[in-house]
Each structure stands twice: as structure tokens, then as C-alpha cells.
Amino acid sequence: MVKFAFTALAFSLTTAALAQRSDYPIRAVPFTQVKLTDTFWLPRLKTNTDVTIPASFQRCEATNRVKNFEMAAAKQGKFATTFPFDDTDIYKTIEGASYSMSLYPDEKLGAYVDALVAKVGAAQEPDGYLYTARTIDPAHPHPWAGPERWEKERELSHELYNSGHLYEAAVAHYQATGKKTLLNIALKNADLVCAVFGPGKRRVAPGHEIVEMGLVKLYRVTGKPEYLSTAKFFLEARGHYKGYDPQSQDAWKNGSYWQDDKPVADQREAVGHAVRAEYLYSAMADVAALTGDQQLLASVDSIWHNMVSKKLYVTGGTGAVPGGERFGGNYELPNTTAYNETCASVANVYWNQRMFQLHGDSKYVDVLEKVLYNGLISGVGLDGKSFFYSNAMQIKNSVSFAQSEPQRAGWFDCSCCPTNLARLFPSLPGYVYAQKGNEVYVNLFVSGSTDLLVNKKKVQITQQNNYPWQGDLKFTVNPAASTDFNLLVRLPGWARNEAVPSDLYTFATPSQEKVSIKINGKPVTYTVQKGYAVLAKKWRKNDVVEVTLPMEVRQVVANSNVKADLDKVALQRGPVVYCAEWKDNGGKTSNLIVPTTTTFTAAYTPEVLNGIMQLTATIPAVQVDAAKNSVRTVQQTMTAVPYYAWANRGKGEMTVWFPQRVTDVDLISQPIVEAVVNK
Template sequence: MKKQCTILLMLLSFIGDNLSAQQQTGDYLIQPVDFTRVHFTDQFWAPKIEVNRTITIPYTLQKIHETGRIDNFLKAAGKMPVGKITEFPFDDTDLYKVIEGASYSLQVRPDEALERILDTLIQIIGDAQEPDGYLYTFRTMKPEKLHPWISENRWEKDPDLSHELYNSGHLYEAAVAHYLATGKRSLLQIALRNADLLVKDFGKGKAAFFPGHQVVEMGLARLYRVTGKKEYLELAKFFLDIRGDGKIKGAEYSQSHKMVTDQHVAVGHAVRAAYMYTGMADVAALTGNRQYVNAINDIWKDVIDHKLYLTGGIGATGNGEAFGDAYHLPNMSAYAETCASIANVYWNSRMFLMNGDAKYIDVLERILYNGLLSGVSLSGDRFFYPNPLASMGQHQRSEWFSCACCISNMTRFMPSIPGYVYAQKENDLYVNLYVANKATIELPAGKVSIEQQTNYPWDGQVKIKVKPEKEKSSFALFVRIPGWASQDAVPGNLYTFLNQQKRPIPLRINGKLVDYKIENGYVKLNREWRKGDVVELLLPMEIEKVLAHPSVKDDNNRYALQRGPLVYCLEGTDNKDSSVLNIVIDKEATFENAFKPEFLNGVMVLTANGTATKRQVDSYQLLRSAQTVMAIPYYAWNNRGATEMQVWIPFNESAARPKPAPSIATKSRSSSSVGNARMLRTLNDQYEPQNSQDHNGGYLHWWPRQNTTEWVQYDFDSTYTIAESTVYWFDDEPFGGCRIPRSYKLLYLQNEKWLPVETVSMDSISKDIYNSIRFKPVRTNALRMEIQLPEAHSAGIHEWIIK
């Protein structure tokens, strides 16, 4: 029996973690098929997972070494002088997450060298752990000055800032992954010592601090599944139940403003929120808590109906990396953090396991192919933190972030994707995702081999070969019919297809057409299966135009393009004048598709006829020119440098942003004391801001500088006589760090000297309107603005016009 249990433990997946019924009281009725049993053979995901293994994991290990994250543990162990430490007290988790991702990778592809690296890193982590199990390098290393987010005593800090328990949660996730991959208990023992400390310190009558950043709840549930130790599950529930109980001041930011069972809409920091909803689902599945289920059902509906980007991203605003109000889904300033997409996959996966409805897989698939995959470059070593749906060229993938959570999160997530393809409930086998693969699945009816042959997502033809180990075997195969194939763009009514005509979705068994009905998004094929049985599904891969709910103001008079599960975008690199924000494509335009195998690692591109618009000098009439427009999958954008991009295409000129008319400003070379080329391009783009804190357009700012004198300058293309300057200030009060300046003045260049202009009249410095200075005419080839920043804030500029 002991040997059998050990084997069973080794088969746990990072989302399933199956244990026998004797070891726990309950769990999800549906269980995912372990990703180690599903072997991708496709040309879409398999190469990307291989890039993660060969490029992203080594790259991230190198960067966490270069940036001092490993040194933090050595310092905590007394093996290095403390000196300078890294920036954030959650930097420890980057190491944990890379170990987790590397462990998943080892389960699929053994690598002795990588395994030895992990052994060394785990030894370093263990040396930093205090004797009672406490593991938090920023405190243990005893720096000269504690980080401002850390209190003198353990646990006793503003919960929104403290990341002690957050770090523990990611440690537990990594420890279980490493144990299951290698059979070694080295990291698991470190995690169990830490978890036992939490059990000792927290609970009724003990410390009553909730985790500021959720994830420990998920980690504790995983440890419970591995060990069967009920105290871990009880502590996970305790951490959920004390949120919003009024004993500690809470906030919407961390979902602590109310008891979790009293929350019915999504608010606050999107990553924290989705991790919490996932933890609630885990605890509910293991304990049968219906109040948790009722709450997350309501919250899921709120997100789907009001707060989900078409790409599957969540978190509309950078202010708090948070959900916005209902229907507040700006495109250019969309935050849609990569970590939030990963958390959203976890949450929707749990919702499916709990309910067995394909609508959750519809959302999960949308995230995987769009908002999540966009977070990493095709090369595997450049990354997005936010994932906007429009850009003026100010967005660029980065090689690293000081807050590197999204990078290490992608590293750990990619190897696990095969674990979302299949799921089972007794003798019910669910086919959730379509990827060419071979899998072996244990059902009560016997072992079954499944093979998918498909070129999805480029092609809708799917062939599923069923090979029971026995001569024949009776079980039900649940074949998912994606919502988009039935003309349901997304569950709920936030997005709809312009064309509502339903198309046939033929399904055959052994060549014979099957008459079926769809229930909860699946076709149930309950029969006696024999070796050689083949199920064939033909999904209609039509190019769909997507409309947003009218209340999503940013998408009015626009549509997006979708083909199969993929959302498309226009990128400047592929279109005339490197511009796409000025493009208009009629609602009735016909799009063609063509696969380009050598382009962006092989993608299907869409083309149609459209119109480009351009402003004229001293005229409201637009210049129009016809052109062929090309769209690429959203996930592939910004792999060829920074340029314009947009997902939502105007079909009405009122929604387009015409190219600027030639002016003194647009023909000038911009420079500034901040020296950021991308920000400088926004000074003269003729974008009309809605208000001073408008994040949809680009802007120049000097944050985090405060109380300094800064400058911005135009070098003209020729010598002009000028007499007026107009500026629109950027001010993101109350949450941001920029305010209108204390003062500013103009200087013009004459004989290599900067001279002040002679002011005739000057508007007061105000936000939300243009501020002008009129001065005696000067003839010059350069103009400079000197700005005095506020004492406690920075400042910024939306637009600077010269007349």
C-alpha cells in the first residue's frame, strides 16, 4: 500500500494533485489529466514550450543571479556581507518560480545538468532558513535598515505591503513541483518546516494577519493534497475567513474590504484577486464550503459580463494594477498584467473542475492564445508586464523588470500547458483543448490512449484516435465545441460577433456523421470504444468581426478580428507609413487569410482593403488614401521593435486617429532632460487628450523626479518666426505621481545662447485644458521649455504646440 501511495503521489499534476479518496475528504469532482501524460506533437505549443526550456529558463536563472536575488539567500545564511540588497521583499519568489518551472520541465524532459543546478539552489535556500522554519531573506539577513514594507516583528506589517506569506505560498508551489518531478524531498522539507511554523503562529487565538498578496492559500491546499495534513487545509481556510472581518483595516486593493463570502464583484489588484478566487475554489472543493462557491460564481459572472478584455486579460488600470469599473476597458492604457492572465487561467480551470461547463474552458483558451502568450517574445527572452490593446509605439518588450514577477511566472507556467487538454470524472473523459498530442489516461474502465491530429489553431479539422488497452471499453468522451464555433464570442454579453449566422459543425465517428446535441458546451459520446475508433470534428475557422457592448466606450465604432481562438491586431510594421491608428476598415469589408510559414515563426495573416486618414494644415477635411491592410495574431506583436498597434479597428472615421498634419512641432526633433525617445514622440503626435490624466494617449513625464528644474526642447527643421506656445499638462491625481508644474518658462535659441521670450500674455497653469503663452515674435530654430516640478510630485506633458 505504501508503494502504491508513493507512485500515486508522483503522478500529481500542478493543477490536479490527485490523491486517493482514503487520504482526503473530498476534492474537485472532475480532475485534470496530469500534464506529464500528455505529449505535444504540434507546431504551435510544442516549439514554444521548448523555447521556454532551452531559452527562458536558463535566461531567467542567469538574470536572477545577475540581479542579486540568489545573493539575498546567501546573505541571509551569513555567507555574504549584506551590502546592497535587491528592491522588493518578494524577490525571493522569482527563484521559487523558476525552480517550479524547471521542475515541470524535468518531468517532461530529463536534464541532469538542470537537476544539479536545482540541487545547488535548494541548498542555498535551505541555508537561509531560520531554525524554526522562518524563511524571508529581507529580514533574516538583518540589513542596516529594514525595507519600509517590513516591520520589526514578524507578520506585523500593513498586510497590503507585507509579502512574507506570499513568499511562503510560492515556496510551497515550487516544493511540490520539485518533489513530484524528482522524488527528492529537499525543497519539500524546507516548505513543510515553513508551513508548520505558519500553523504554529496563525489560527484562532494566535496571530490573525491575513496575507496581503494572496497565493499562500493555493500553496497550503497543495501541501495538504501531498501530505494529507489537515492543519494545512484549515490554515488556508483561516487565511480566507479573516479577510474583511473588521479586526484589521482592509481595502478593496487587496480584497480585504469585506468577508470573502460577502464579495460578489471583482475589485482591486487583479493578480491578488484571481489568486484568491482560485484559493477559494480549492478550499471549497476540499471542504464543501458552498458560501465560497456562491461568491466566486457571482464574481466570475461580474468579470465575464463587465471586466474581461477580448484577449482574456484582466485588470484595466495601472492604478493599483486593478480591475476598473464595469465596462471600463481602455485599450492603450490597458494594464492586463501577464501575471493576471496566468492567475485567470488558474481560476477558470478550477471553475471548470468544479462545474464541468465548457464556458470556463472558452475563457481559459482565450487567455492562453492571446493575453497570456503575448507576455513573452517569440525568442523567449523579452517580456511584457502590461499587455495593452493599442499602442502609439511607446510600448516595448523588456529584457527584465525590477519587479520580475511576470517573467518568472511565465517561466513556471509554460511547461504545464499540456495539463489543460484533458480532464476526467470517473469514466467521463473531457477533451478540452485541441492540440496535436499523444496521451495515456487511466479510467476505471481501463487504460486509454488518445491521439489528436490537428493543425489547430490555424485549421479547424481535428481527428481524435481512441485506443483502449482492452479490446473494447465503455466510457463517455466529452468533445468540447468552442463557444466561438457556435457564434458565442465570449460567455455573457460583453462581446458578440457581427455575423450571428450559425454554421454547421460536423462530427463523425469512424467516418459516419453523428447527429448530436450540445450540453454545457460538450458533445457527449457514450459508447463502447474499440481500438482504431476515430472521432473527427470540423470547426468553422471563419474570420469574425467582434463588437463590444455599447457601454465599452473605448470600443465604440470599432470592431476586432478573431479567427478560431486567436484575436488579431494591426501592427505598423506591416502597414503603410508604419501607421495603423489612422486606418478605417468598413464593417462589410471582406478579409482574406493566408498562412505564412516563415513569418513570425509561422502565422496566419488576414488582409482587407481599408482607408488611411491624414490631417491637413488649416483644414478640418481629412485626406484619405486606399490601402491594403494586414493583421497578425495579437500574441505575435512587438517582436520586431516598437511601432503602432491596435486590436479594435475603426469602421467609422470618428474613431480613427488621423496622421498629424505637418506643423512646426511635428517636423521638429524633440529632446528632454529625461531623454526617453518613446515618450518624446508623443509631444507632437496631435493626440487630443480627454483630460490631463488620460492614459490612452502617450505622454512625457519626469517621474520619479520631484522638486527639480527639467526641460523639454524642439529643434526646428528650419528657422521660423514664432509667437505662441501651447501645452497640455499630464496630471494623474489622485493615484499617480504627476501634478501640474509649479511654474514654467520659454527660452529661444539665438547665437548659440538661450534667451527668455518676452511674454505678452500667459494662461494660468491648469490641468484638463490647453495652457498658452503669447510672446513678442522671435525668429529662431529652437525653443526650450523649462519646468519647475512640484515639491512632492513630478510632472508631465501630453502635447506641446508651437505657432
């Protein structure tokens, strides 16, 4: 069945290619061609398959998300969940299950998905409309939707958002199974959308983007030009609504919350709701690649630069402001109130992968890697079934825990994040390699193998490493016959003294360690192309490339414009950003000081947090005396753990940024006295 699926898909993609004028110059190697043996990622993918996806389906049942489809099919009942976009939790979990079944065939799961797809199909109206929040009782639709179809699409209805996730799920399901059941449902809906929206028809900028990305995926499968042209139309619809107040500072009133305050070709800054924004920017990259639109390309390039130089957290998180789950102003990156929605990290991965495919520059993969190892996997607990919606940068006992999430939850009324993770994890093998003609890119360092065609010859590449804990990377290149091609191995920015590809964060002290590369045991010189070591040769069977990356503990400092991080440092080793957690530090972390001269020791601790590289150092800490009327600084052992692993051992203090010295003492209203920097 799977073999049939890929044959059918290959035919469809060939059809689509005939209709395309251009495309991404670099092609990602599909996740189905990459087999993992990795000790870091493979267990996470297995947990996603065994725990996250089943728990997600169970919770969709228990919270009546499935019931909504059943009632829509029966045309009776009352919408039984909170939000009109709750349909998408089912679509996203089907997408994740479909990807997962490609990696781990499961007849029972397949049968359940088939039954769920049948319920989705039964809920679809005859003309293709699919939106349970209206179909259940058209006379009394969800209050966010309005009495007529699409009437409130710009604001809150999420009708097109639901469609976008349906399309993405349908393509994944078709790829994984070869079945067209969900695909046909999606195509029927997409045909309706194309009939309703377009030049001379209804014009609206979708309130929550993703329909644009979904339409592009349907275009790739079918080659139907209307899907691409409608995606482009939705992009170009932005910035023309006359109902906003351009002078208002309110993101809702001026349109920036929806990225609708100006035409996309004129946008230069990451603004508004972060998830919506990064889905929009991903679609802009898609359409620019497929149509050759240079204005779109210039716009999305500028927006990316703004994000990575002024609006990115050191963990890769985006969307600093809780109100509106949105990007703040330039350099507005608070810690205790940091929002960093998990969905925004998922969207950021999608966006940076597309930017890499456009430009072939390692800086995009550097950001993608930062997100993956830090701000994204922090969103799911080690148990695979507890989650963060937002990802704080600091939790303080002296500040109300209500300001952020101090502990994980199994589900949320708005449960977009758990289901988004369910679909992202099994697709991860597709981010490891990429290809452009006779150039093969190694982007992520994940043990496993891939089988490629290079110069029409079969080539297998096998990775062996213990990344991210160790920097010794081994690649075995095994062509069926000797062949010339370029192997481009990413030299991570952090291994080249570049904390991020901008001046937003820098390493406090430059490293003298260099990346070394050997081929068949002999050191080689190499050219560097856009952050990649270009290894050009005639490759023979079992050629071995060894890359050694320096794995030092580095102190990171923020740009002086980031007021929240003045005179503070963060800790990073390899791609992993660290935090201190209450559990390892005497119940408190807001009192820890990390002077510039601090030396850390790294040690692997298999018994802690499913196995981590732990950092320790002797540092000064501020303590309050027993009488609570004076403070002093004492030496104590500080322990730091990877940021992604925090909040798996209970609720308590955590911090990513550490003061380098005491600059002030603040007496707060609670009976606690603690060191405060940069008051």
C-alpha cells in the same frame, strides 16, 4: 528517479484523499500523462526549456536574487535587490525547471537546481522562517516589512506571499524528482505558519494572496489537515480589519485593493489588484471543492460572472487600471492605457481551470483558451527571453509611449511576470484533458497523446490537428479492449456564435457555419452537455473521431457600456484575436477603418513571426496631406497579425480595436492630424 517520484506522490495523494471530505468532481489529467507533438505549443515549451528558464536563472544570479539567499545563510550583508518578494523569482523558476525536467530530463539543470535548493535551505531560520529581506540583517529589515515578523503582512511585507510560491515550487520539485529537499524546507515553513496563524492566534488577511493555494497543494501531498484549515482561515480573515475607511473611494484606504474590504463569502465582484484577486479566487475554488463550503462556492461563482461579463478584455487580459494594477469599475476597459499584467493572465488560467473542475462547463475553458492564445503568450517574445509586464491594447505615436510598454524588456526590477511564465508553460499539457469516472473531457486542441484508465481499462487518445490555424481535428481512440465511456469534446464558444460566455462581446454577424462531427467517417448526431459534444459508445481499437470547426474571420463588437470601444470592431479567427501593427501597414495603425462590410482573406505565412495565419483586406485609411493641413480617406491594404505576436519587430503603432467609420477629427497639439472616433 521520475518513476519513483510518481509512486511516492501517488501514495501521498492517497493519504490526502483519506482526509478529504470532498474534492473537485472533475480531475485534470496530469501533465506528465500528456505527450505533445503539437506544432504550435511544443516549440514554445521547448523555447521555455532552452531559453526562458536558463535566462531566468542567469538573471536571478546577475541581479543578486541568489546572493540574497547566500547572505541570509551567512547572516551578514545588505539586502541586494529592490523588493522583499524577489525571493519568489527563484522559487517560480525552480517550479518551472522542475516541470520542465519531467518533460525534458536534464542532469546539468538538475544539479544546478539541487545547488540552489541547498542555498534556500541554508537561508532558512531554525524555526522554519524563510524571508531573506529580514534574515540577512534582522535589525534592519526591508522597510516594507517592519521590525517584527508578519507585522506588515496585511500591507506590503509579502512574507506569506513568499511562502506560497515556495510551497508551489516544492510540490513541483517533489513531483518531478522524488527528492524531498525543497519539500522539507516548505513543510518546515508551513508548520511555522500554521503555528503562528489561526483561531486564537495571529489573524491577518495576507496582503498578496497565494499562500492559500500553496497550502492546499501541501495538503494534497501530505494529507495534513492543518494546511487546509489554515488556507481556509486566511480566506475567512478577509473583511474584518477595522483600520480601513469603508466610505473612501481609494482602493488602498477602503481595503478593496487587497480584496479585504468585505468577507470573502460576501464578495460578488472582481476588485483590486488583479493578480492578488485571481490567486484569491483560485484558492476560494480549491477550498470550496475540498470542504464543500457552499458560501465560498456561491461567492466565487458570482465573482467569475462579474469578471467575464464586465471586466475582461477581448484578448482575455484582466486588470485594466495601471494605478494599483487593478480591476477597474464595471465596463472600464480602456485601450491606450490598458494594463493587463501578464501575471494576471497566468492567474486567470489557474482560476478558470479550477472553475471548470468544479462545474464541468465549457465556458470556463473558453475563457482559459482565450487567455492562453492571446493575453498570456503576448507577454513573452518569440525569442523566449523578452517580455511585457503589461499588455496594451493600443499604441499610438501621437500619445506618449510612456503610457504603456511599446517594446519588450529582458527583465524588470519587479520581474514576477517572466518567472510566472517560466512555470506556466511546462504545465500546459495538464490543461488538455480531464476525467470524471467514465467521462473523458477534451478541453484543448493540442496534438499529442494521453494514456488513461477508464473503467479500469487502458485507453489511449491521440490528437492530430493544425490548431489554431485550421479547424480540422482528428482524435484516435485506442482502448486496450472495447469499452463504453463518454468522450466529451468541447465545442468552443466562438464556434457556436458566442464570442465570450456573456454579453460583453458579441460577433457582429452570426455565422451560418456549424460544427460537424464524424466517427469512423460517418456523420453522427450528438447531445450537447454544458458546451460539450457527448459522444457515447463502445469504443474499439483505432476508432476515429473527426471534428470540423468553422474557421471564419469574425468581427467582434463590445457591449455598448464599454465606452472605449463604441463603433469599433476587433478581429478574431478561431480562438486567435488579431491586431494591426505598424510594420505591415505603412508605419501607422491608428488611421485604419474597418467597415462592417469588410471581407478578410486568411493566408498562412510561415516566414512571418515564426509562422502565422495572416489576415488582409482592402479598407479605407485616413491620410494627412504633405502640407499637413488637410486629411483624406484612401483605400489601402490592411494586414493583421495575431495579437500575441506583436512587438517582435521593433517599436511602433498597434491597435486591436478599429473604428468602423470616421465620426470626428481631432486636431492635436503635435503636428499630426488623425481620425478620431467617439471623441
